[in-house]
Amino acid sequence: MAHIPLPPPFNHYKLEQQFYDEMFTPDATPRPPYAALYQRLLTMSAQDLDRYQQAADASFLHQGITFTVYGNEAGTEKIFPYDLLPRIITQAEWTIIETGLTQRIMALNLFLHDVYHEGKILAEGVVPVDLVFSCRHFRREMRGVDVPGGIYVSVVGSDLVRLEDGRFAVLEDNLRVPSGVSYMLANRQVMKRIFPNFFSGYGVQPTNQYGQNLLATLKALAPNQSADPVVVLLTPGVFNSAYYEHTFLARQMGIELVEGRDLLVHNNFVYMRTTRGLQRVDVIYxxxxxxxxxxxxxxxxxxxxxxxxxxAYRAGNVSLANAIGTGVADDKALYAYVPKIIQYYLNEEPILPNIETYLLEDDAQRQHVLANLEHLVVKAVGESGGYGMLIGPHSTAVERAEFKERIEANPRNYIAQPTLSLSRAPCFIDGEVDARHVDLRPYILYGKEIKIVPGGLTRVALKRGSLVVNSSQGGGSKDTWVLYE
Amino acid sequence: MLSRVADSLYWLSRYLERAEHTTRLTSVYFDLILDQSSRMGGDRYQRLLKNIHATEYQNLPFDEETTISLLVLDRKNPWSVVSSINQARENARQVREQISSELWMQINQLYLMMSPPYDAWENQPQMLMQQLIQHLYLIGGIADATMSHNEGWQFMQLGRYSERANSILRLVDIHFEAVIGRPPQAEDHMDWIALLKSCTAFEAYCNVYTADLTPARIAEFLLLNAEFPHSLHFSINMMRQALKQIAIITQSHRNQELNRRAGRLQSVLQFSQIDEVLADGLHDFLKGIQQQSQAIHDTVYQVYITFPVVEELPI
Known part of the structure; x- marks a missing residue:
């Protein structure tokens, strides 16, 4: 492929035609929203960028914006690598993302209500009954339970990828306890501090209303329409990998951060133990x-x-966000049915496409997948965080043989998808600007209405050529700008 | 406020106070040994170890390098400065949303400074200690200046001054027992100066009594002076004040016992006379105060932190 030379600091930047590049068109001209940023970068040397990078890293470290890596004894606290260069999305692109996700979350919420009540979609055979009942995250205990406002999923983080043709597609719905929103907000904060001159005049839509929006969403769930409900955030504690985020959100909302040991249930009401005695709790995030x-x-x-x-929850005395049992709707096998779910409940065509997905319980699909493992990505349906995955093109014969065995032993537990060519964006790595694969996780809130702050967490696969963006697997992130019209 | 949060805030500032005290003691000790004759060293070192609960190390050589690694940098010694800082930071992390970002960042920076490698400090122990103390003062100042003086801050005050009161008690007790109990020596005055400096009290003492150092006046100043922040009386006053505020804020109906105990302890310090205290036996006096202060700590826990849930449940 012809290597089109770019001026420094882009002189090592490689455009590869099989991937959509966020900044450049295939003939190496910057796309319009990036043009001003590009010009600004040309005036900077790698040393300048390096200085900014160090300032940004120090800022994260001093603020203690860190996450915990499991299964790694020494130095379990790490900063989430931050890339200096912002990822830019136009208002037109954002409108598609926003309407597409709103549609999708609305449909999935209706689906959850249905499977935990009449189960019409199952009776009509649109979604196979077995698929739902065999899901590890299906909660029989939730059948017939009415949740406040019928809202099961209040806080969602959906993973989007940009395909070769520039369209966004949904890779995954995270309907249980999605994380990362604090990094979205922290990235913006650091960006503003380090690069105020990048920022000013660019017309970037703000994201810092997220805290208030989240609080309003949670208050909307309060039982008995209480005017001033007591909302708390329940964390597993300081050893959880996302603990920083829990403290951050609690502070943003001005609510108590509680652990299980701070709460107790008496007569189906939930109380927290305070220095004043016991206090009733209405909503638990x-x-x-x-x-x-x-x-x-x-x-x-x-x-x-x-x-x-x-x-207490079933008695309607306390609300939970998200509801119990939402995992059945973000199962990776059920994912294949989401377009049908949207059509079924909303009678609309999906605005954001799915990625083609093979269900391995189906004999024909399984045979095809097993014969083509080296070209496909295989994922365990219940896992998240990039664990339990086989990336065919980057795998060894031994790994493929191992996955073949696992799939044959439990086909329901796996799905396969074509290896995605995630779009690439310029990143500042080891003293030069280079292209890395990125995805996008916008954060959706569903209370009185659906709200999505313009932006999201752009996750970056920092290893050259890698497609895994998860923070636990060597991923980083960058600030995401949604521009005004 | 959550009981667990109150507990963490209390310990957060206790550990910070402890780190400051240990650092200052070690620093004063290093200063002292520069001038000392060879036969004094062992005694002073044993007193230092006793003060910071590290007597199990008494058989180790007491050169500068061992001392600094044991008392300041050793993570296995729970009373070392670095252990106190790590504990403080761990408590701060657990109440990250309750303290100001400024305070958290300063505590976190101190923690990062005290994470390996610290080669930079190996040959400059005094500089390290000065830096530590400055950091700790800064943390105290930031807490006062950036946090609401609400319930949480009051629990921090309570922790800080409980720890300080205990440290002073111990310091004075160990010092008087060792120095008064032995035949007078030419170097005695250096030990008395060191005692005052261990409480940052040398200059303040001189302002009140001139540089005329007598054991009774020193005891009076460190124990009964109501105006000096590193005196026992001052610390107990501050504890009492924090407890009163906490009771008001929480509208506590269970704190009569606590109020009585704190009031009685404060009165002892307010109305004691040093010549009587010394005549009746300093050690017993200090021991009595130590027990009362322990009882206050226990009662705080019974009232605010680990109260029986049954008493509080709605009928």
């Missing part, structure tokens, strides 16, 4: 998986949850 919420109802060995919480 829980950053704890279903399994650990209540040792009496779910995992008996959980010490993170609150005994009796599920009964």
């Amino acid at each position: 829980r950053r704890l998986d279903d399994d650990f919420l209540d040792p009496l109802a779910f995992r008996h060995d959980s010490i993170l949850g609150v005994s009796g919480l599920f009964n």
